[in-house]
Amino acid sequence: MHIDWAALGSVFGVSLVVTVALVGFFTLGIIGLTKRESASEGGGGAALAVTGAYACFAACAAAVAYGIYLIVA
Template structure:
């Protein structure tokens, strides 16, 4: 039995990178969702209704990206 260390390192790197990207996207989605709810940001509320709509859109895109990555991972695991 022989271990291909280069391939193992590549898989580790891609897994680590994907994990970091998904965590950051989910965190940005939660932050945008909080702004859309009117939560104060550093002691002051965001003015205007248009910014709340943008915050909801950003949150939806972030959560959709996380869902897409999770769905793709499940698709790779489950045999077709």
């Protein structure tokens, strides 16, 4: 039995980076929705916060859909 350690390390590294990026995007989306509430009380900027939050959530959904595609294909 032969284990390709380089390939295993590569998969680990890529999955670690993608996981941290997805968590970061989701966190930015939550922060954007939180900023929307505070921006609506204090003046403007609510539309930009909501747009950024939805863009972050869309990036997360696209990454999950691509992962499912890779598993199924």
